Amino acid sequence: MPGDGSHPDSENVTSGSWSDKPIHHQRHLKVIGIGAGASGLLFAYKLQRSFENFDLTLYDKNADVGGTWFENKYPGCACDIAAHAYVWSFEPNPNWSSTYAGSDEIQEYFVRFADKYDIRKYCQFGKLVSRAEWDNKRGHWNIEVTDLETGRVISDWCHILLNAAGVLNAWKWPDVPGIKEFEGKLLHTAKYDRNVDLTGKTVALIGTGSSAIQVLPSILPTVKKVISFNRSATYVFPTQGFQQRHYTDEEKRVFASDPKKLEEHRRELDSSINSLYSVFIQDSPMQKAMTAEMRGAMAMVIKGSGLEGQIIPKYGVGCRRITPGVGYLEALVDPKTEVVSSGVKAITRKGCLSEEGKEYEVDVIICATGFDTSYLPRFPVLGMNLESLAEAWKDEPKNYFGMAAPGFPNYFMLIGPNSPIGNGPVLIGIEAQIDYILKLINRYQTENIHSISPRLDAVEEFMAFKDAYMKGTVWEQSCRSWYKNGSASEKVTALWPGSTLHYMxxxxxxxxxxxxxxxxxxxxxxxxxxxFSQAESDLTADWSYYLRDKDSSPLLGRAKNRRVMTRSGTIPATNRLPKL
Known part of the structure; x- marks a missing residue:
């Protein structure tokens, strides 16, 4: 049981445990997951579906499942990916209200998922993992968990530790002098207070990332005025070929009653998103065409405002995360909005001081300033020889395919550094990560394995490949991006060197x-x-299961297997021209 302080029996530390058992004896497995957001829930589902003889605990600091969608409740908060493309591959939702669904609706999707597959039984809420230390002698992790209600520290342990806390999770106030001096209401998009009434207020909005782009058009109808601090230009035009719109009741009825129709719509969306990857390749025809088209489209909306030089980026499309930006440009040129094309130098008792030295008096400051995207763990993670992961990653988060770090045995990450979070459909990449990790866990459970960790030389070579690849992408252009930990010029630490399909x-x-x-x-x-085999130990099994009247075995050559898996030849090549 979690917190009982007990430790694994001799099966985990001696080889005699296998001598009287058939091949691939399935020893008891104890797993701890950090986070019950989207990725933690999927891991629990897949572990439950494919494994037996295990204990799983998902510790989450929040009061319910959902992770970022439980936490982010700011005005206009929505997914910047079409909702029907933001579902698990096997779990569609026919009832999305609109193309880009809001955070409450997305949270409901993950709540239903957790309830449908009985995942809550693994969850412990209001619990924050505060320390993890690898015990090489015993071959497991010792964990400390803080009960956020009582402050009590609980001890636990596990064979496998999974960090599913996510990257856009550790929000932070902007590093601006005087932030504690402001006498008005100070809000952050990641910890938004919906009880604050903005009616008739003058509001400062700091930031030009995805959350700021969603906040501005949402609050503009009720406020007196918005001072928008736009230090960085960003592209804010729908780019996936699908404008924001609400699905009709008839469309939702058809999706619910005809799974084929829903599947067709989902395939159209996912295929469209996947077709856009070449836009991220430096100087590619699509990159040039998309950049020119988006600059032109933005210029049309803000024409005559005098903001063209401030709002339209000089770098190529995709250097920063592409955001639909529904209504954002229109809100920027609205008479109620004043755009300040610089950052905030300081916060005063009455408002914000721009980098030019002008003070703007406001009633409310909304900080849409993002998260800590350094990938450094938010608690001590101590691996082999008590090496700290924070220390190992202080210069760069060196990792294996976004999932593991050398020197940290039996420790896996979901959406770790260099994962495909801006390369195409997001959730399908998480599915691929979990499937891979579970293949390693399967070997651990059914062989006499003490620990698994990526080889240092493999990680170094992967990092070298990644760095060389990124030089040919738009991500390395000079733009301030959380893909580069908020820098304009550092290495790309967030993204996979290729498309989502490439990652799969x-x-x-x-x-x-x-x-x-x-x-x-x-x-x-x-x-x-x-x-003896496992089959022989099962008296209900068919001991001649290998006989068949035709060869239905999997194709073992990658090329042939890939063509079958991807249904090659079923789509006309002319349909592959991307939608701009």
Missing amino acids: ESLAEPRYEDWNFTYVGKNRFAYLGNG
Whole structure:
């Protein structure tokens, strides 16, 4: 049980446990997951679906599931990906209200998912993992968990530690002098207070990222005035070929009653998003065409405002995360909005001081200033020889395919550094990560393995490949982006070096040679056991299961298998021209 302080029995530390059992004996597995957001919930679902003889605990600091969608409640908060493309591959939702659904609706999707698959039984809410330390002798992690209601520290342990806390989760106030001096109401989009009434107020909005772009048009009808501090220009035109609109009751009825119709719509959306990847390639025809088209479209909306030089970026489309920006440009040129094309130098008792030295008196300040995207853990994670992950990653988060770090055994991450979070459909990339991690966990549970961690030389070579690849992408252009930890010129730490489809094919088969495996006992083949198969230990199994009247076995060549899996030949090539 979590918090009982007990430790694994001798099965985990001796090789004799396998000698009287059939091959691939399934030892008991204890897993701790950090976070019950989207990725933590999916991990629980997939572990439950495919594994037996395990204990799982998901610790989450919040009061319910949903992660970022539970936390982010600011005006206009929505997903910047079409809602029907923001679902698990196997779990569609016919009832999305609009193309870009709001945060409450997305939260409801994950709540339904957790309830449908009985995932809450694994969750402990109001619990913050505050320390993790690898015990190499025992081959497990010792965990400290803080109960946020009582302040009590609970001890726990696990064979496998999964960090599913996410990247856009650790919000922070902007590093601006005087922020505590402001006498009005200070808000952050990631910790927004919906009880604050903005009616008739003068509001300062700091930031030009996705949340600021959603906030401005949402609050403009009720406020007296908005002072928008636009230090950085960003593209804010719908780019995925799908404008924001509400689905009709008839459309939702058809989606609910005809799964094929819903699948067709989902495929149209996902295929459209996947077709856009070449826009991220430096000087590609699509990059040039998309940049020119978006600059022209933005110029048309703000024509005559005098903001063209301040609002339209000089870098290429995609250097920063592409955001639909529904109504944002129109709000910028509204008479109630004053655009300040600089950052905030200081916050005073009465308002904001611009970098030019002008003070703007306001009633409310909304900081849409984002999150800590350094990927440094928010609590001590101590691996081999008590090495700190924060120290190991202080210069750069060196990782293996966004999922693991050398020197930190049996520790896996979801949406870690260099994951495909801006490369195409997001959730399908998380599915691929979890499937890969579970293949490693499967080997751990059914072999006499003590620990698994990525090889340092493999990680170094992956980092070298990633850095070389990024030089040919628009992400390395000079724009301030959380893809580069808020910098305009540092290395790209957030994104995968390729498309989401490329990532899926990269993870289809684990490269076990890239991993360090250590073993319980002196012989790595102890798991072969007593010479009997698992089939023979199951008296209800068919002991001639391998016989068949035709060869239906999987294709073992990558090329042929890929063509079958992706239904090659079913789509006319002319349909692959991307929508701009």
